[in-house]
Amino acid sequence: MTPQWFGRSAARRRGGADLVVVGAGVVGAASAYFASLAGLRVVVVERGAIAGGTSSAGEGNLLVSDKEAGPELDLALYSQRVWREDLAEHAALWEFEAKGGLVVAASEPSVAALRELGDHQRRHGVEVRDVAREELRDYEPHLSPELAGAAFYPQDAQVQPMLVVAHLLRLARGLGTEVRTGTEVTGFLRDGERVTGVRTTGGDIPAGAVLNAAGTWAGAVAGLAGVRVPVLPRRGFILVTQPMPPRTVRHKVYAAEYVGDVASSDAALQTSPVVEGTDSGTILIGASRERVGFDRTVSVEAISALAAKAIALFPMLREVRAMRTYLGFRPYCPDHLPVIGPDPRAPGLWHACGHEGAGIGLSTGTGKLVAQALTGRAPDLDLKPFAPDRFPDTEPDTEEVPQ
C-alpha cells in the first residue's frame, strides 16, 4: 500500500513497530487510531496514565466559533468532518453533543464586532446565525437581560475528552496497537541523523517513525532528539458546579472577548467566561489563561474572576455552588498554531503537538492527516503552516518563559 513509506518492514523485522507514538493524550490516541486503521503497527508509550495530562484538564470543546480564517480554522473545519463522518458511529461513546455555541456580546459596539467576525467566518465555511437581543432568552433562558446580542454557531460541539482518549485507544488496540503506560521515553535510537526508535524506561523500541504527541511536554521530548519545538504551558482553571437540572445551560455560552484572549500572547491572567452544561448535570466554567510555567497552586485571582464573569452572564449562578476546580496546562507555540508533520532536522521524527486550548477538537483531524502523510499519501490538508521547523532554531525562549 505504501511503497514510499520508509523503514516500515525493517523496524517490524527487528521486533519493533512501524510507528511509536509518544503520549497517550487525545492527539496521540487519535494518531494511533488512524495510523493503525491505515495498516501500521503502532506502539503508544506514555509515562503516566492515559489522558493524564491536558486531555483531562479541559472542557472538551470542538469549536469553530473562536477561530478567524487561517490554517487553524481550516484544521478545525476538517476535524469537524472527521468527528461527524469518520467517527460518527462512535459519537455516543464519548458523549458527542452538537449543542452549538452562543457567543454573547454585552454592548452594541461589541455586537457590531461580532457581526463583522461572523461575516468573515461565513466566507470561510463557518455557519453563523445572528441572534438579536430579544431572541437571546429563546437560546438560553437564564442569560442576563443586560446582554446586547449574540451569534450562534451550530457547528460548535462538545465531547467528554477522557472518554475520547480511552475509546480511541481501545479501537486502536482492536486494530493491533499496543499501549504501554508507565513507560517514559528517555532518548531516541539513531542511525546517523535518522531517528530509528525510542529508548524508554521499559526498554528500546525500534520503529520506522516516531510521533511526538507529548502535548505540553513535547518540547522536552523534541529536545531529546536535539531539535527545538517551542511548546510552552499556558495555565487554565475550570470551575465545576453542583449538578443542575438538565438544560439549565443549553449551549456553549461565552463572551465575545474570549476570541481575543485565545489569540493573545499576554503572559498576564486573562479570563473570559465559557459556560456550559454537561451530561452529568454539572456546569463547567472556563477559562482562564496565564503563563506561569507548571505551577499547580490554585489561583484565588483566577477562580474568583471566573466566578464573577460567569455570574455576569448567568445571574442565577450566584447561588449555585462550585464543587471543585481543576487546572491544566495548554500546550502553545509562539504563533498559536500546532506543530504537525515530519521534522526534516531529524528524519523519522514526526510531531503532532502544540494545539493549545483546541487540542480536543483538532485531535481527530490531526491524527487523520498524520496517518495519511505517514503512509505516503497526500494529506487532505496542506501541513506546511504547521511545519515543525518554522521556528528559528536559535531564537532564545526568554520571552516565553515566565518570571
Added chain:
Amino acid sequence: MARTHDVAVVGAGPAGLAAAVEAAEAGLDVALVDGAAQPGGQYWRHYDERHARPDDRDGHHGWPVFTGLRERLRAERSAGRVRYLPGRQVYLVTRDEAGAFTLRTTASLGEPEADAAGEVTARTLILCTGGYDRQLPVPGWDLPGVMTAGGVQALLKGHRVLAGRRAVVAGTGPFLLPVATGLARAGASVEAVAEANGTLGWLRDPVGAASVPGKAVEAAQYAALMARHRIPYRTRTVVTRILGQDRVEAVRISRVDRDGRPAGPVKEIAADLVALGWGFTPSLELALMLGADTRKDVDGSLVVAVDGFQRSSVEGVYVAGEATGVGGAVLATQEGRLSALALARSLGRPAVPGRMGRLRAAIGRGRRFAAAMHRTYAVPSAWTEWLEERTLVCRCEEVSYGDLRRAHDDLGAHDPRTLKMLARPGMGWCQGRVCGFATAGIAACLNRRETTAEDLRPLSTRSLAAPVTLGELAALDRSRDAQDDQ
C-alpha cells in the same frame, strides 16, 4: 485589614479544642475555626447547649475532659486570646509570599454570605480536621434505612433522634459497640452486631490492654452494656446483602473466613435500620491542598505524615488527631496539646520542662495501641467479593461496580485517578468522601495488588475542601473590584 493570628486551629473536636486552649494559654493569638455550631467535634457531639439535659452526657466518654476544655476555651475567648469562628467550613487555604496562611471559609449552617467575615489569616496552622465513617459498598447499601454508624450516633447525640426500631450494626471495630448500646439505651431493639473480624474486642487484645489500661475498663463497660441489653455480638460475620423494596426490610448476614470470604451459613434478620462502620477515613483536604506529605497507615487509610512534634512536611503546618492516623479521642487530645506546645516553643514562648516529654511518651503508647487495634479490626482483604455488577460504589454519580470493572477491562483505567475520569466515581456532591476508599481498593484489586498511598491520594485530594457558592468566590478577589471601580 484583618489581624494576622499567631496560629489558626481548624477543627474544634478533641484535638482542635486541646490545641487551641493550650496555644492560647501559652500566650499565642489563636483563631479557632469549626464547622459545627458548638465545640466538641464528632466525638463529643451533643444536643444544642441552650437546651441541654443531664442525660445528654450519657454514653459519652471523657465528658469532664470536654467540659474542662470548653471552660478553658470560654476563659481564653473572654481574655481575647481566641477568636472562635463556629459554623464555618474552610474551603480553601492559600499561602502568601511572606508565608502567612489565609483560610477562606463558607457558612456550614444557614445562608451563605458573600463577604470576607469568614477570612482568617495566620502565621501558622494546626489542622485538626478529624475524620468520618469509612464505608464499603455492599448490595442494597443505597436503600433508605442504611446509614453510617457515625450518622446514627450523630442523630442520637446531636439531635436526640432514634433512626430506627430494629437495628443491625455491622462492619468492624470497637466503635460498633457504643453505637449498638446507644441505640439500645434509646429504645431500639438491636438484633445483632456483625463484626467482620475474629476477636471479642479489646479485652482479648494483649497489646491493646497493656498499652492503654484505661481502654480495658471502657471495653468491660461495653461488654456489660451489651449483655444487659441482650445484644448478640457475632464475630467473623458480615452483612453480605441488604434487602428491601423501598427501604430496608432485612439483612443477610454470613460467616466469613479470615479474609472476609463468605464461608458459613447465611441468615436473614429483619431490620429497619442498618448502621455500617468500617473504621474511619481522615479528612485530609487542607493538608493535601498545602502539599503535606502523606502515608498509608496500618488501617489502610491515607494520613498526614508528622514528626514527633506533630509537624507536617510543610513549614508552619502542624497536624493533630485523626488526620495523622485514626487513634481515638484520648490520643487526639494529647496530639493537639503537643502540637500547640511545640508551636509555642518554636515561636519563642517558654516551655514548661517535662510536659512535652510526658505527652510524647503517652502519644507513643497511644499510637502503638492504635496500630494494634487497626491490625485486629482490619478491613477484610476479600471485601470486593461481596459486590455484584449492579452494586453502586459511587452513590452521587450512580457508578456501579460493573461500570468500574468495564472502565478497567475495556478502557485501560488501571489506577484510581483514571478510573475516576472514565467512570466518574467521586465526581459528585461528596467528591469521593464516601466512595474514595472503596474505589482505591477496587482499583487495586482489579490490578491484583494492594492499595498504595498513590492510589489513595487522588481520591483524598479536593481542590475545594467544601462546596462554595460562585457568589462567594466572585467576592474573593477584592483587588478586581478596585480595578472595576476605577
